[in-house]
Amino acid sequence: xxxxxxxxxxxxxxxxxxxxxxxxxxxxxxxxxxxxxxxxxxxxxxxxxxxxxxxxxxxxxxxxxxxxxxxxxxxxxxxxxxxxxxxxxxxxxxxxxxxxxxxxxxxxxxxxxxxxxxxxxxxxxxxxxxxxxxxxxxxxxxxxxxxxxxxxxxxxxxxxxxxxxxxxxxxxxxxxxxxxxxxxxxxxxxxxxxxxxxxxxxxxxxxxxxxxxxxxxxxxxxxxxxxxxxxxxxxxxxxxxxxxxxxxxxxxxxxxxxxxxxxxxxxxxxxxxxxxxxxxxxxx
Numbered sequence: 247x248x249x250x251x252x253x254x255x256x257x258x259x260x261x262x263x264x265x266x267x268x269x270x271x272x273x274x275x276x277x278x279x280x281x282x283x284x285x286x287x288x289x290x291x292x293x294x295x296x297x298x299x300x301x302x303x304x305x306x307x308x309x310x311x312x313x314x315x316x317x318x319x320x321x322x323x324x325x326x327x328x329x330x331x332x333x334x335x336x337x338x339x340x341x342x343x344x345x346x347x348x349x350x351x352x353x354x355x356x357x358x359x360x361x362x363x364x365x366x367x368x369x370x371x372x373x374x375x376x377x378x379x380x381x382x383x384x385x386x387x388x389x390x391x392x393x394x395x396x397x398x399x400x401x402x403x404x405x406x407x408x409x410x411x412x413x414x415x416x417x418x419x420x421x422x423x424x425x426x427x428x429x430x431x432x433x434x435x436x437x438x439x440x441x442x443x444x445x446x447x448x449x450x451x452x453x454x455x456x457x458x459x460x461x462x463x464x465x466x467x468x469x470x471x472x473x474x475x476x477x478x479x480x481x482x483x484x485x486x487x488x489x490x491x492x493x494x495x496x497x498x499x500x501x502x503x504x505x506x507x508x509x510x511x512x513x514x515x516x517x518x519x520x521x522x523x524x525x526x527x528x529x530x
Contacts (some may be wrong), residue, residue: 251386252337253288255434260341261280261287261289262291276347281306281311291512292320292325292326293314321451330447338437344432348478356364366469369436369441369471370470370472371430371471373478376482382480385418386413394500397410398500412523422529424525426459428458429470431456434457441460444467446460450506451493452495488530
């Protein structure tokens with residue numbers, strides 16, 4: 247696997263997207279909106295698709311955009327790690343994002359300003375909404391096996407609804423800055439040096455679970471902050487609910503997560519979750 251070599255040594259933000267059979271229009275929109283951000287930026291595209299993009303050479307300024315055709319599906323976390331490692335010592339922040347998101351250019355600036363002012367934070371995530379404006383519950387507690395089993399096999403049951411109300415913090419108004427142990431990973435701004443310090447994404451997670459694990463490890467050494475004053479839009483096409491392969495990836499990587507952190511005897515999960523609930527109770 248080739249490495250990504252950035253053309254300069256001083257960036258505000260190095261962003262990364264990992265397309266897999268992504269429609270060209272969606273990917274180009276994702277590139278164009280990032281290039282509109284009024285900061286010194288560079289975008290790394292690590293393409294996990296079976297074939298390279300037809301415009302992979304020459305369409306974009308190579309000083310602004312790097313394109314790497316992986317030649318195979320590396321997995322989500324491993325592909326993003328290539329950009330995060332390339333940014334080490336060269337960019338203050340790394341932005342991990344999906345291609346199916348929309349945001350105003352100033353949104354990234356405000357996130358950068360937020361992390362700059364909050365030096366104790368290693369990661370920040372904005373408010374995320376669906377295209378119709380309704381809130382996505384991307385701020386979450388650390389999951390238990392029951393959370394994952396109910397959501398996977400009884401997604402519409404009253405049991406799952408009650409469990410999700412707590413797990414997805416649906417009872418909270420999402421109006422204040424909060425230190426959250428798990429962000430759904432469609433848009434995460436990371437302090438590059440700290441992210442590399444903890445090893446980036448755990449590459450044992452091929453797809454799903456890697457965002458829980460990364461946020462949790464960052465949460466152990468720094469604050470992982472929700473920024474309610476910045477809002478982006480995410481279409482959120484959940485692959486695991488649309489295919490047997492996606493379902494298998496979800497089950498497999500949930501098992502990897504609990505094998506790593508503990509199934510029913512996760513010593514710190516209850517302590518972390520209780521602390522989050524107590525802190526959020528004062529801003530409902």
